[in-house]
Amino acid sequence: MNSIKGHPHVWGGLFLALAWAFPLLAQEEHFSREEVAHGFGTDPSFTHLPSTAIDTDDVPNMVIPADVPADEPLPTYKLAENTWFFYGNIAEVDENNRGWNGNAGFVVTSEGVVVIDSLGTPKLGKRMIATIRRVTDKPIRMLIITHNHPDHAYGAIAFRDLPGITIVGHKGTLKYLESDRIDHSVSYRSTFIAEDMEGFEPVRPDVLIDDALYSRQTFRVGDRTFHVYNTGAHHSYGDLVVHQVEDGIVWISDLAFNGRVTFMADGSSKAAIAAQEWLLEHFSEARLMVPGHGSAQTPEFPMVARTRDYMMRLRKAMAEAFEAGLELQEAVEQGDFEDWKKVRLYGLNHRPNLNFVYREMEQELF
Numbered sequence: 001m002n003s004i005k006g007h008p009h010v011w012g013g014l015f016l017a018l019a020w021a022f023p024l025l026a027q028e029e030h031f032s033r034e035e036v037a038h039g040f041g042t043d044p045s046f047t048h049l050p051s052t053a054i055d056t057d058d059v060p061n062m063v064i065p066a067d068v069p070a071d072e073p074l075p076t077y078k079l080a081e082n083t084w085f086f087y088g089n090i091a092e093v094d095e096n097n098r099g100w101n102g103n104a105g106f107v108v109t110s111e112g113v114v115v116i117d118s119l120g121t122p123k124l125g126k127r128m129i130a131t132i133r134r135v136t137d138k139p140i141r142m143l144i145i146t147h148n149h150p151d152h153a154y155g156a157i158a159f160r161d162l163p164g165i166t167i168v169g170h171k172g173t174l175k176y177l178e179s180d181r182i183d184h185s186v187s188y189r190s191t192f193i194a195e196d197m198e199g200f201e202p203v204r205p206d207v208l209i210d211d212a213l214y215s216r217q218t219f220r221v222g223d224r225t226f227h228v229y230n231t232g233a234h235h236s237y238g239d240l241v242v243h244q245v246e247d248g249i250v251w252i253s254d255l256a257f258n259g260r261v262t263f264m265a266d267g268s269s270k271a272a273i274a275a276q277e278w279l280l281e282h283f284s285e286a287r288l289m290v291p292g293h294g295s296a297q298t299p300e301f302p303m304v305a306r307t308r309d310y311m312m313r314l315r316k317a318m319a320e321a322f323e324a325g326l327e328l329q330e331a332v333e334q335g336d337f338e339d340w341k342k343v344r345l346y347g348l349n350h351r352p353n354l355n356f357v358y359r360e361m362e363q364e365l366f
């Protein structure tokens with residue numbers, strides 16, 4: 001099988017057999033009640049899984065029932081012989097996706113499993129572990145949290161007590177854990193997916209990455225090498241990029257978005273643009289980049305330049321508005337990007353992004 005295709009793997013006897021025998025059927029049909037009962041855990045009347053998770057604009061639409069057991073595996077896509085991908089919805093967190101609105105993945109090495117990100121709730125973290133257990137009985141040796149945002153980090157508590165695990169995160173995570181941001185975000189999630197947030201606790205990484213910008217720390221697990229790069233606080237309180245060296249896969253987290261508009265609430269547009277340039281310069285030889293949102297991508301990795309261009313345009317528009325003496329609200333109201341209007345989450349994120357960048361410009365230009 002060509003491993004780069006990344007077909008969805010859904011754990012459950014009947015569906016698995018069907019999916020292998022009739023891949024086209026699996027692509028186009030919604031899932032039956034039986035398939036849901038056999039380990040898929042989403043509402044078949046809404047659920048859609050794209051046929052591939054690489055180089056596609058098709059995104060999952062998973063509707064997860066509140067009462068799905070925590071030991072029920074999640075659907076995955078295979079990105080390489082040893083690499084599995086949890087391809088998330090592109091949406092705000094809601095009662096349907098139950099906090100699964102970002103990506104994560106795991107790599108099975110000769111000595112154990114390395115997990116990249118933990119999805120958005122303790123329950124999803126547990127379901128990730130259940131999924132890994134269907135693939136291998138090797139120990140889960142490491143969890144790398146690319147940044148502190150809920151959709152990437154709130155499942156981490158499920159991994160905390162696994163024997164022998166090392167949790168790696170950016171030093172900025174500590175600042176987040178001490179801020180009032182975390183309390184707001186946890187209570188926001190708990191208002192509508194309380195069951196899924198049960199058992200939530202902030203997780204302090206065992207290993208903190210805080211070396212110079214773009215420097216890397218090397219982790220060797222079995223036959224695989226992971227370079228974890230500090231890419232600064234471009235999107236959160238501290239962001240990491242993970243290079244899975246032998247497999248040529250780069251987990252870029254929220255340094256670029258595929259098929260949706262970015263969201264700027266922390267971080268810095270200037271730092272993000274610099275980090276995007278760094279990424280393109282240093283990983284042009286990579287086989288695959290995996291973003292925090294949207295499908296994985298092969299070279300030339302157009303999502304990176306596209307996200308960069310969007311941010312540069314925000315900066316230009318808001319710098320001009322500021323220099324022309326426009327007030328914040330006026331600047332934001334005039335800041336629509338017609339050609340971006342059809343991109344997912346534009347309606348929700350574009351104006352807040354303008355707002356964020358206008359304030360940056362105020363700081364930079366004043």
Ligand SMILES: [Zn+2]
Binds near residue numbers: 151152293
């Ligand atoms: Zn994210």
